[in-house]
Amino acid sequence: MTGVRLADGTEVPALGQGTWHMGEGGSDRTREAAALRLGLDLGLTLIDTAEMYAEGGAEEVVAEAIAGRRDEVFLVSKVYPHNAGGRKLEAALGRSLKRLRVETIDLYLLHWRGSIPLEDTVEAMERMRAAGRIRRWGVSNLDVEDLEELGPALADCATDQVLYNLEHRGVEFDLLPFCQGRGMPVMAYSPVGQGGALLRHPALRGVAERLGATPAQVAIAWTLRQPGVISIPKAGDEAHVRLNAAAAELRLGPEDLAALDAAFPPPKRKRSLAML
Numbered sequence: 001m002t003g004v005r006l007a008d009g010t011e012v013p014a015l016g017q018g019t020w021h022m023g024e025g026g027s028d029r030t031r032e033a034a035a036l037r038l039g040l041d042l043g044l045t046l047i048d049t050a051e052m053y054a055e056g057g058a059e060e061v062v063a064e065a066i067a068g069r070r071d072e073v074f075l076v077s078k079v080y081p082h083n084a085g086g087r088k089l090e091a092a093l094g095r096s097l098k099r100l101r102v103e104t105i106d107l108y109l110l111h112w113r114g115s116i117p118l119e120d121t122v123e124a125m126e127r128m129r130a131a132g133r134i135r136r137w138g139v140s141n142l143d144v145e146d147l148e149e150l151g152p153a154l155a156d157c158a159t160d161q162v163l164y165n166l167e168h169r170g171v172e173f174d175l176l177p178f179c180q181g182r183g184m185p186v187m188a189y190s191p192v193g194q195g196g197a198l199l200r201h202p203a204l205r206g207v208a209e210r211l212g213a214t215p216a217q218v219a220i221a222w223t224l225r226q227p228g229v230i231s232i233p234k235a236g237d238e239a240h241v242r243l244n245a246a247a248a249e250l251r252l253g254p255e256d257l258a259a260l261d262a263a264f265p266p267p268k269r270k271r272s273l274a275m276l
Helices: 027-040 053-066 085-100 118-130 144-149 151-154 175-181 202-210 213-222 236-247 255-264
Strands: 001-007 011-013 046-048 076-077 109-111 137-140 157-161 184-187 229-231
Touching: 011 184, 027 053, 027 213, 027 236, 046 053, 053 076, 053 085, 076 085, 076 137, 109 118, 109 157, 118 151, 137 236, 144 151, 144 175, 151 157, 202 213, 202 255, 213 229, 213 236, 213 255
Parallel strands: 046 076, 076 109, 109 137, 137 157, 157 184, 184 229
Antiparallel strands: 001 011
């Protein structure tokens, strides 16, 4: 599977596993954990979660999935904006570590920007890194202006996780080139969209039929065509995981990309950063 290199030289898979909406139903947790474990078997060893997801429930599912396999996993979690500074961040991280049943998180992200100054978030993140409780820190849902505000600390920001899919291409105008130019990977959440509307689009379905793939596989492969992009689709069952993993091997040709560009035009001007 193709890898993406972080600024510190660590290589992670370009295709990982998301966990948004996991842990919300008690009876589903065993199935969800099994799906994540299968993903690890298939090379999807980056798992992304957050304290927000099911108010910690998703982190508990991840803990079950990675039990006994911690060394295989590149673990990502995120902190609420209202917890993203000082002792609040330290306490929130402690709760996440406890739910995940690990001693260290590989990459800890500010989930989105709130009222706490970015410099306070960076200070707390660096303190937790020095203490060995996180290995790296990064951000999510921050635009170019926000990243520039980090100043020299931008060099230590490992990633920016943003909404990126065929329906939401605004980051291609400035944010994606900004990050690529600094060797900072972008993590694409919701690569197949929400609610299924994208997957029903005739252009996407047409490309999928031509390639003998599913629309979701084409949507995922489309995000992976860009250098320095890590895609993190969610899969709540084992069949879905197998389909996602196969998307990493799907190659879109010029005809396919042209058809998708015609249906979902790339941005010609700056757009507000899209969020879910």
